[in-house]
Amino acid sequence: MKKVVIIGGGLGGLAAANLLAFNGYKVKLFEKNTHVGGKLKRIQSDGYTFDFGPNTITMPSVFKGIIEQTDKKSEDYFHFKKLDIHTNNHFSNGTTFSFSTDADYMISQLNEMDVFGAKHYKKYLKEVTRLYELSQSHFLPRTFSSLTEYLSPSLGRAFLSVRPFESLDHFHRRYFTDPRVLQSFNRYATYIGSSPYLTPATFSMIAHLELIDGVYYTSGGNATIAEGLAKRAKELGVHIHLNQEVIKINIDNQVATSIKLANGETIEADEVILNGDLLASLPQLINENDRPRFSNVTIQNAEPSISAYVLLIGLNTRLKDLIHHQVYFSQNYQEEFNELLVKKQLPKDPSIYICNSSYTDFSMSPKGDNLFILVNAPPLSRDGTTNEDYEYYKDVIYQKLSRAGLNIRPHIEYEQLITPQSIKQEYNAFRGALYGRASNRRMDAFFRTPNRSKDIANLYFVGGSTHPGGGSPMVVISGQNVANLIINHDK
Structure with a gap:
């Protein structure tokens, strides 16, 4: 029986663990934290429960598929509820544009805000669906573990068909004219930690989802989701070791032979899967001379994705204007990204995302709203923001929300601040970035690190910093693809 060691218990590692164990592999998973799921972490305090991202779940069939491929019903492990009007987009002039899967409802709103957009909305949906289907057929199932995959004629045709040389913002201007509507759709770039003025139009496929x-x-x-995947993995015989940090991958003649734990123990392996931020993890785990194609210089020159400034707030009341998801946009979106990516500072007028999951699930917070408040933040740099700056920034957020009619300060019973520095420390994230490399450059957007190491024969990568990219479904797909790659190779 082949031995597989998985480093990191995020969704990608859990997905791979399930499928490999079901197919007869002996799997051990090591996670340095006390929970599985990586950034998908439950935080409970003072009667309030929060998810530290991701808060927006799409593609439920991807998560269900992992369980169902092991001959179980996914409903026995997690249950999904569809949100009708899922996001309210609020603007500084007091208007709101709501997102829904009801196309007629969307068009009725656009008729009031953007007549050009109303006429072109169904064409927009058709085009983003085309982009999604191309990605699903030609990009998502690949691991780019061999040269033949890169040279595939069908991949080349698909690449040229997904608008790789057009920015997301430019693409959206084909269909919409109102600045508020454009801002709402351009926000999809932040789902992969990038700027809508730089990232390729391909990622408008998120609108399809x-x-x-x-x-x-x-x-x-x-x-x-993470807890359900871990439960099924254990049933299949996976040994999940929490609070066990891996400090080294031992390499002999370009083959990973074992891993070393912080407690000094060595665990032998036939295959090793690394589920973590590669820019941060590889330099820590593997000597540079064993990874010539992933050198320290390459890592130092990498452009990290944006990070996040998060407030977890428990209120003693329920605010009538809040639904499950909402965004309070800045007046100048382009300047906001200029501050984030060029000036590398917290925006003076930030766009503020709020998740209030107790709107849908009362059990998450019986006493009042449980607010997950997120503002895009620059990744860490040497001349970066101080702890005092982060504390002061709370005032910027509370004051902006108050001007928008959300006076939450008098009702706060619980408050926790999570900064890019916190994210770097807990999740071993390169410069605190949420998604590893940014997708602002086309090569980084389309050709992320392959799922199999080019230097070490039996080392594989899963997670948001490898192919196919960031976001919970993509991370799970990476785990599935790697498991299938190992299984098919052995067959």
């Missing part, structure tokens, strides 16, 4: 397939919530909190 939200506006056609729908946005979902997992009963009991989205962290239930």
